[in-house]
Amino acid sequence: MVSLTHYLLLSAVLFSLGLTAVLVRRNAILILVGIELMLNAANLNFVAFWRFGPAPDQLAGLMFVLFAIGVAAAEAAVGLALIIAVYRHYQTTDIDRIADLKG
Amino acid sequence: MTLGFTLVGIITLAGAIGAVVFRQIVHSVLSLALAFTGVAMLYLQLDAQFLGFAQFLVYIGAVTILILFAILLTRNTGPSLSRSPFSNGWASGVLVSAAVFGALAWAIRATPGLAQNAPHEANASVKAIGEALLNHYVIPLEMIALLLTAAMVGAVVIAMNERPSQSFPQPSRQNDVKGS
Known part of the structure; x- marks a missing residue:
């Protein structure tokens, strides 16, 4: 039987992989990809806690994820627009080269 | 499992x-x-x-x-292909992620009562979700509609709003022409 622990551990692995992508990759687009992975891990936690919680008839957990998906879509659109604007300016999306504010 | x-x-x-x-x-x-x-x-x-x-x-x-x-x-071709796609400090990044995963896994393992909760019947039909969205959660629904509209308009404005003169690194020559 699959218990809540399994879902939480899977979500923890997913979150750590997203964090790895944010910390390790050079390309700004892949940093956004890592953020999306972390958001998905959080959403998976919400759904798992809703399903295994004391009151699955109250739809609060589901609603949280539904609104989080909406906010994440808006975040992806704005983030990619920012990356495209930065790319127009610097002709690169490599965040190690976008360092003009570095003193 | x-x-x-x-x-x-x-x-x-x-x-x-x-x-x-x-x-x-x-x-x-x-x-x-x-x-x-x-x-x-x-x-x-x-x-x-x-x-x-x-x-x-x-x-x-x-x-x-x-x-x-x-x-x-x-898309930028050329130098990015020969460079490593990973940042210089990738080892410390992997270390930080592993530490975060260790902390999360320890917290999950240390919390009592997670394993024995048996799931009972859940009623998440589309009808129930729709009724909840339009009764109890109607204000957040309207807010997220507003947020999505604002985000889409903002994304278009951010991605479009660069005048062609700014992308060329010759602002001084234009100033000279204007001054003379």
Whole structure:
């Protein structure tokens, strides 16, 4: 039987992989990809806690994820627009080269 | 663990690992779509059918395609292919992620009462979700509609608003012409 622990551990692995992508990759687009992975891990936690919680008839957990998906879509659109604007300016999306504010 | 959960978990984690390690950005994003598919299947396993299909539509149908378009618009060939796709301090990044995972796993293992909770029947039909959205959650629903509209307008404004004179690094010559 699959218990809540399994879902939480899977979500923890997913979150750590997203964090790895944010910390390790050079390309700004892949940093956004890592953020999306972390958001998905959080959403998976919400759904798992809703399903295994004391009151699955109250739809609060589901609603949280539904609104989080909406906010994440808006975040992806704005983030990619920012990356495209930065790319127009610097002709690169490599965040190690976008360092003009570095003193 | 059942076979279904194991399979879906392997699909999700394989997609996520591929998204982190592939050298080509396009391969990374396609692998990310696989991870999103796995998460959607996990939602289906958790009796959240509506959410699973919303995940399919929004993440695989919209977010992945959006990221692919952004890659096509910002594609830079040449020096990026010879350079490593990973940042110089990648080892410390991996170390930090491993530490975060260790802390999370320890917290999950140390919390009592997570393993023995048996799930009972859940009623997450589309009818129930729609009634909840339009009764109890109607203000957040309107807020998110407003937020999405503002974000779309903002994204278009940010991505379009660069005048052609700014992208060329010759502002001094224009000033001279204006001054004389």
